[in-house]
Amino acid sequence: MRIVHYINQFFGGIGGEEKADVRPELRPGPVGPGQALNAALAGTAEIVATVICGDSWFNENLEEAKQTVLDLIRQHEPDLVIAGPAFNAGRYGMACGAVAEVVSKNLKIPVVTGMYPENPGVEVYRRYAWVVETGNSAASMRTAVPAMAALVKRLAAGLEPEPGTYLERGLRVNEFVAERGSARAVAMLVQKLKGEPYTTEYPMPSFDRVPPNPPVKDLSKAKIALVTSGGIVPKGNPDHIESSSASKFGKYYLGDTNDLTAETHQTAHGGYDPTYANADADRVLPVDVMRELEREGVIGKLHDYWYATVGNGTSVANARAYAQAIAEDLRKYEVDAVILTST
Incomplete structure (x- = not known):
């Protein structure tokens, strides 16, 4: 399996925030965290090239960035693209997600990335990538790499990734069951009224609700x-x-x-x-x-x-x-x- 890896300017070794405006560039083989990923995938896949782009330039020039990165990736005819991991870096996560979107839509190949669940890239782009849950910062790189590599190996073997190894993608799929929806809903309602445990088929999001304090009197x-x-x-x-x-x-x-x-x-x-x-x-x-x-x-x-x-x-x-x-x-x-x- 041929893989192209997308990373930002920091993990590409170009620099930190002062280099966040660098344009996309292509390098042969694995770079930065790609070296650890490449080692973990030995015998299954190979990172043949790495695309590096500054977080600020990507997000400030979104359409141009997506097209430029897509063109660079396309040159190597990959079977799969890895982006990140971005951990909880918001701009990096959004860039990884945008890469996933443009690759999945145009090249029709899978994309694997790694992000902390609160990264905005998860909510915006999760439907376009297999997102492995990571820690809050790059300190969790040691656990992120093997988890991402394991998911890539499943895809390389033609297998669906196992539930729990990736964040929910928010996709709805058809499923045929013996009992119709109205009957299942009534059964759940009866269980709820009786105080019995039940499992909803569509979990609702949970939000913190903090009542405001009364206004200052004087x-x-x-x-x-x-x-x-x-x-x-x-x-x-x-x-x-x-x-x-x-x-x-x-x-x-x-x-x-x-x-x-x-x-x-x-x-x-x-x-x-x-x-x-x-x-x-x-x-x-x-x-x-x-x-x-x-x-x-x-x-x-x-x-x-x-x-x-x-x-x-x-x-x-x-x-x-x-x-x-x-x-x-x-x-x-x-x-x-x-x-x-x-x-």
């Missing part, structure tokens, strides 16, 4: 805190908050600061152009406006600390943990309300 006496997922930190990013998939949040002292300047503050966020935020961090964390409201008596007081993390690629589980820790800290200071800013 804003002129309220203590207000600023919290941001836009990555605004003191100059130099002292807590080394990651530009993507943040593993922490920071708590920083405001004191009598009235303005966030380019000399004192910056953004750690890697998911948007930082130029304007670095020039004036108040554009993301409006300390200057809050001070005006404080002086005018619109609010009682601005809290002495602000809290910051980076939202892109950060898992729901981590975000929930940060929110709980920040909320607990705000209670200690008897903060009445929070303004949460993003980008």
Whole structure:
């Protein structure tokens, strides 16, 4: 089986965020994680070429990127394409998914990728690829590679991948059963009414529902805190908050600061152009406006600390943990309300 592998600029060894604008290029054989995949597939398949593209360039030039990458892949007449794994990197996941879509539609061959379930690429493109579940970051590469290789081997043998080895693809297929749908539905309803266990044929998604708190009674006496997922930190990013998939949040002292300047503050966020935020961090964390409201008596007081993390690629589980820790800290200071800013 001939395989072409798609990876981004980081795993291609070109560079990090500063090289995210590189155009697609083709290299012979396996590169980066493709070497481990190629070794795991020895005797079954071979990675004959690797396509590398910067995450930003791909997503900012989507139609051109899909066509260019497709043309590069087509040159090697592959039997299968592997994309990633992208873990929880959002732009990388979206690029891998777009590659899967254009390959499956035009070349009619299978595509295998690996992503964390919360990666947006899963929801948008899962119908076009066999998506192996990975961990949140590249730290899980060691388990992602053998899992992806095992699925490729099943496809190479002409077998359907086993349930549980990939994320649900969201495809509906016809299935013939002895009992018609209305009878099955009534049977499930009776089981539910009796309090008996039953299994729905179409599981419904589960969403967190958080009731909003009542409004602040008197804003002129309220203590207000600023919290941001836009990555605004003191100059130099002292807590080394990651530009993507943040593993922490920071708590920083405001004191009598009235303005966030380019000399004192910056953004750690890697998911948007930082130029304007670095020039004036108040554009993301409006300390200057809050001070005006404080002086005018619109609010009682601005809290002495602000809290910051980076939202892109950060898992729901981590975000929930940060929110709980920040909320607990705000209670200690008897903060009445929070303004949460993003980008």
